[in-house]
Amino acid sequence: MKKTMFHLFALLASAMLILAGCGQSNSAGQSEGKQKVVIGYFPNLNHSAAMVAKAKGMYEEKLGDNVEVEYMTFPDGSSFMTALATGEIHGGIVGPGPAMNNFISGVDVKVVAAASTGGTVIMARNGSGIDSPEDLTGKTFVSPRVGCTHDVQFETYMKEQYGITSERIGGTMTHVTDKPARYTTLFENGQVDVATVPEPWASVLEAETGAKVIVDYHEVSFGETLPAAVFVTNGNLAEEQPELVQKLVDAHKEATDFINENREESIDITIEAIKEITGQSLDREVISSAWDRINYVYVINEEAIQAFGNSSHDLKFLKEKPDFTGFVDKQFIQ
Numbered sequence: 001m002k003k004t005m006f007h008l009f010a011l012l013a014s015a016m017l018i019l020a021g022c023g024q025s026n027s028a029g030q031s032e033g034k035q036k037v038v039i040g041y042f043p044n045l046n047h048s049a050a051m052v053a054k055a056k057g058m059y060e061e062k063l064g065d066n067v068e069v070e071y072m073t074f075p076d077g078s079s080f081m082t083a084l085a086t087g088e089i090h091g092g093i094v095g096p097g098p099a100m101n102n103f104i105s106g107v108d109v110k111v112v113a114a115a116s117t118g119g120t121v122i123m124a125r126n127g128s129g130i131d132s133p134e135d136l137t138g139k140t141f142v143s144p145r146v147g148c149t150h151d152v153q154f155e156t157y158m159k160e161q162y163g164i165t166s167e168r169i170g171g172t173m174t175h176v177t178d179k180p181a182r183y184t185t186l187f188e189n190g191q192v193d194v195a196t197v198p199e200p201w202a203s204v205l206e207a208e209t210g211a212k213v214i215v216d217y218h219e220v221s222f223g224e225t226l227p228a229a230v231f232v233t234n235g236n237l238a239e240e241q242p243e244l245v246q247k248l249v250d251a252h253k254e255a256t257d258f259i260n261e262n263r264e265e266s267i268d269i270t271i272e273a274i275k276e277i278t279g280q281s282l283d284r285e286v287i288s289s290a291w292d293r294i295n296y297v298y299v300i301n302e303e304a305i306q307a308f309g310n311s312s313h314d315l316k317f318l319k320e321k322p323d324f325t326g327f328v329d330k331q332f333i334q
Contacts, residue, residue: 034068037244040080040092043073043277045200045290046116046229047093049298051273052266053255062251063244073277084109084234091233091248097149099232100309103327108235110329113249114300115229115256118293120150121202122157122215128193133162133214139193140174141166142186147317149226149308151175154196156221156311169316184208196220198228200282200290207286217293221311224295225304238329249332252298259296267291302328 039059041050050071053059059069072089074080077098083089085107093115102109124130130139136158143151146168158164158173165171178186180201186192187209194214197205205211217223231252238245259266271282302324309322 034066036068036070037063037091037248038070038072038089039248040072040074040083040089040094042075042080042093043274045270045287045294046095046119048259048266048270049115049231049252049255049296050093052258052269053251055269055273056255056258058251058254059248062247062254081107081109084232087234090237091231091245093229093231095149096227096230096305096308099230100305100322100324100327103324104322109232109327110235110238111227111230111232111300111305111327112238112245112329112332113231113252113298114227115231115252115296115298117224117226117228117295117297118217119199119228119290120153120220120223121197121199121213121217121293122154122220123195123197123202123205123211124214125187125190125193125195126210126212127190130193130212130214133158133164136162136164136173136194138172138174140176140191141194141196142176142178142183142192143196144180144198145177146175147312147315149228150196150198152308152312152315152317153220153222153226154215155315157215157219159315160221165315187211199293200286202293203286203289206289222304222308225301226308227297227300227305228294230300231298238332242331246332249298253333256296256298263291298333300328300330300333302330 039050041047054071063069072083077095080094081098081102099109099111130136143154145151155166164173166173166175168175176192180198183195183197183201183205187205195205231249233245267284267287271284271287275281305328306324309324312318313321
């Protein structure tokens with residue numbers, strides 16, 4: 001494994017491919033007599049269902065010959081949600097955090113299916129002297145952002161299981177933030193002791209630094225219940241064109257089933273799709289390891305979303321306890 005593997009993944013965070021010709025309304029647009037539907041997603045593992053569906057023509061098959069399907073990829077949840085709110089895209093896969101934050105802010109977004117769960121791993125630096133979460137008193141941990149999904153999962157787990165909290169709320173753990181692409185450098189330089197890591201970064205840390213898993217993806221809070229990615233659409237579209245949204249969800253479900261039944265081919269499709277978008281080839285061994293820590297699902301756990309929001313408030317990331325009533329629309333996955 002090359003030492004510079006993390007540089008390859010760093011490019012994923014900034015990669016963005018925008019296909020031309022997107023409409024600007026909340027209803028699916030028209031193009032040369034055909035209805036146009038634009039699907040959005042990110043070039044990362046939690047969004048593999050979109051890449052598989054595109055490669056296999058599943059959206060096109062479900063929507064029929066009178067619909068033109070286009071695709072748009074994004075570097076972050078903020079730009080995705082802006083595109084959804086303005087009608088540039090009509091549905092797609094995004095992380096739960098951006099969708100939840102926009103819903104709380106009044107954006108008319110509906111979660112119509114899950115896309116994946118898992119993928120968050122707590123890693124200890126080799127040589128840190130940390131053998132279990134009980135050793136984290138007074139230690140320094142890193143997460144992508146303050147209050148991000150991975151941060152909330154980790155801090156919830158530590159508070160509920162061990163009573164250990166960060167200095168931000170009167171505890172002993174020091175919290176710093178940085179891009180996951182830099183975690184390898186932080187570990188090698190001894191700048192942090194622990195990282196709350198979204199895949200594939202956990203597998204990169206294992207391969208390149210010998211980092212140790214101290215809390216695996218299925219053990220951390222909300223690890224197997226909270227969606228790591230969700231399929232969303234605009235509320236107006238769900239209300240005005242439910243048959244269209246149903247076909248989008250049906251294609252997403254078909255892609256999810258394909259992933260679970262065809263692991264190796266799905267990995268190949270994902271690696272090739274990310275290469276096409278970013279120009280970078282991912283190491284298959286790392287991706288295969290990361291794949292094992294992600295569950296591809298479409299059934300949504302509505303209770304986990306509210307519980308996650310409640311925990312965010314309890315940890316003082318949110319000033320007010322959020323109410324996610326109406327955020328999830330389950331009619332399309334029944």
